[in-house]
Amino acid sequence: MAEPEREPLDAVVIGAGPAGLFAAWSLATGGARVALLEAGGDMRQSLCPKVSVRMRGRTVRAAEKFRLQCNRCDCLTGLGGAAFHFDTNLGYVSGLSQSKIENDGRGGFRTYSGLERTLGDFGRAAASVQEVYRLMYRFGLQPPRAAEHHAAGCGTVPANAVPSSFALADDALSQAVTVDDALGMVDGLLDDALGHGLRLHLRTRAESVSRLDDGGWLVRTADAEFRARNVVVAVGKLGLGWVRGLLDQNAVAYRPSGRVDVGVRLETTRELAAPLTASCQNPKFTFLNEGGEAVRTFCVCEGGRIMQYAFQDTVVLDGQHCLTTPTERTNFGIVTSVEVPPGGDGTQHALDFGRRATTAGRGLPVVQPLIELLGRGSCADRPGTSLVRVCWTDLNPVLGPRRVADIAAMVDRLEEVAPGLVGPRTVVAAPVVERLFPAIELSGDMESSAPGLYFVGDCSSKIIGVTYGASTGLAAAAAVLRG
Template sequence: MTSRTAADVLVIGAGPAGMLAADRLAQGGARVLLVDAGRVHTSRICPVDRGKSCHGCRGICNVISGFGGSIHYGDGVKLSRFPSGRRLAELLGAERADALTDEVLERMCGVAWPTFRRALAHSTALAVKDYPVASLNSDQVRVVINRLHARLARTERVTLRLGVEVTELQPDDQAGFIARLQAPGVDEQVAARYVVSAVGRRGQRWWATQIRRLGLAHTAPTPSVGLRFEAPLGLLRRGALVHDDFKTTLVRHGVKVKTFCFCAGPGGGRIKFTDYGDHTLLDGHVIPEAGTSQLGNFALLAQLRDEHGSPRSAEWVEEYLLRPYRSLRSDRPGKPVLQWYPDWRDKQLTCSSLEDFAQRAGHAPSLSDYQVANLAAILPNAVHTAMRAVFEELMPVFAGHPLEADQAERIAVIGLELESLWDELALSEHMETSFPGLYAAGDCTGLAQGILQAAVAGLAAADHVLATTTVPVPLGGST
């Protein structure tokens, strides 16, 4: 039998956007149902971090699902203030965006705000994006998530449901929206006057389907393919001295390439696996604790466009990137692979195992769940050529001197990474979609990535919901 409940607002996703939206809504008197497909923050363990293999966590990846979302319990994270997330700031207005950021920091951190640092002026000939960035260590992240969990647990106006997926979302003339929630032993309908979608990476495919089914106004994204370069910290440290999140964009050989998620501070960086079921992609987390790792990493992302300059479609990405990617591993198709940099540069495969790589590079990679494969072979030729040119241009900046042949031999190229897969929604300045009563916040807007940016969008959506209605929706019972 299907049970039926009701709430003023259904918030889908308990990451930064969903948590802050639920907190604000409850404070304003709304009854909120906050749901997430993942687990409680204290149970989001990634086996890869512990030297084991990625097994998908029974289909609910602990890295991209669960309470906290991208603020992964026990990892370091970066917080970037506007103008990082420029398009979101333009939508909200700069003054309002900054004010909401301050409020997010107060709700997340209390009075113990982290220290934000900007880029060093005139430190490189490259145009480095300048915005304030701060790194939280693992202890600070635990404090933030515990603080937010306690805030939500203290109020009876928020019902937190973990391990539950929203499988259907339908407009309803009387209730506003009817959502179907499912989990082992659970089949439930929820009536909600408003919905805030904050689904994050875990819900990317589901949300793309909903956008089209509901007819939400949007434009297709320009996807990017990425690779992560892992190297001894000494080869990357000068980049971190310029900016904690060194970001620059270069166009080489007609391809737009940018640096992404630079993780090479005092403690190095941690490569993360994010499992999507039939394939696993990479992410990167900073480690602020000095001396933790002797390796750092950063990603290069290359835009995917056809010969006429039009963005590649999701179907093209599946056919020409994900399908070849899944063929690279014989043991577990779709899991990340590693290639020795000289081999990647020359599009060959002379280094054929992790043991061989360790001998040639002089160190083992930070994670062990790889097979060695010809990652370069699945990239479009123009993308490979542009990435190589940008890498060879950046490394002297990061290392402080031209890259010697023996230093190039110490570098691993790891993939695959994909970014900018979200449709860009047409949103009001209150984060309302083209369907009245349906809001979006965080990555699923297609506007901006970042923890603070997602949380700011969640607050903006909640503020408008509270300003729109003063009459609570009566809570229903079970049927």
């Protein structure tokens, strides 16, 4: 094992997804001595080992059509993280909106932004998102043309445009980005950071993070050690188990998550879903169920596909935008922010949900026609789905009556917007799980109760998403630079 350097680094960043990349760039260009550790390889190398990708300079032909045929995608590591390995939607171009709701305890609801709560102030959160976009445009992302967004506005959909049964409908302006665009942008950001002294270590997995006697930190990999005054943990969902161990080993203050998102992905024809995406690319519709839990649409992928990947001992679904090779289908999540009873653990609740689906599907996603799930009819022929290997079976035992009721209430509301959605051409696929990490106690700068140890992006337990993740990376970096 290589000897650690005599002079500690200012910071080690673990994980090169959006949060880690922006944190490392900000630290390096701010004059810090920083190392970025990424378990995967270069972005081009990690796109997909099963497809021959043609390269022309910085342009890579879209591979997601082939990659999504994998039974379980296992190439979600690498520069850019899972976020930039597919065409995706970044969100919030014109301004941050409060697109989430929760029970206010008085029979009503309140709206909020996850990033607002994470950073402690709405103005700060909105400014941070704008800074992320400014940097993305600087490094090669092309600003959107108004026509690409169906002349959408920013904020909430006019009250007369959606059924009154929704507590909130949000059509905040979004920005799409293709894999080709992301490659160029990541190249530009990394070139600038490397030019300012960033030490990039690919195919280097952090095995442990421990406190040193002098108050600094020691990060161990299989063949090296890094001493640093600060550590920024920026691993994605796949790092859940490792992060839970890290928290316990370093006595970081946290509690079991009390709220977790579980649900399904609904897939139908692009034609039937068109009214839902007429105002913007990723509309968000939300209501409170009878238990006061928020039920919402999530990650609308117009002309997209559903992908599956291995997570812990389960299979998990996600939606993918296919901007360069669109399909004739649209899919989106329907998730419930489940309030876990006192003494419960949201992480365990979500994993158990995923395991029920994986068991029912014998290792494959479980798919069922929507009308059969709701008991409103049967399909002589199975509806089409972008998933290739699935198990067609009854989802009721997997979801349970409360989640089925949430899905029914959501699609009945959406039926008023998109007539025909509840019909023989719509399928439901499970499982979908989000926001799995324990509730870590963090400052508005993303610092944990262990001084100098920061958690950003997905693993912060506070937010998910590209722009949100990048914003938290910038916040942590700014705190480290202030010393």
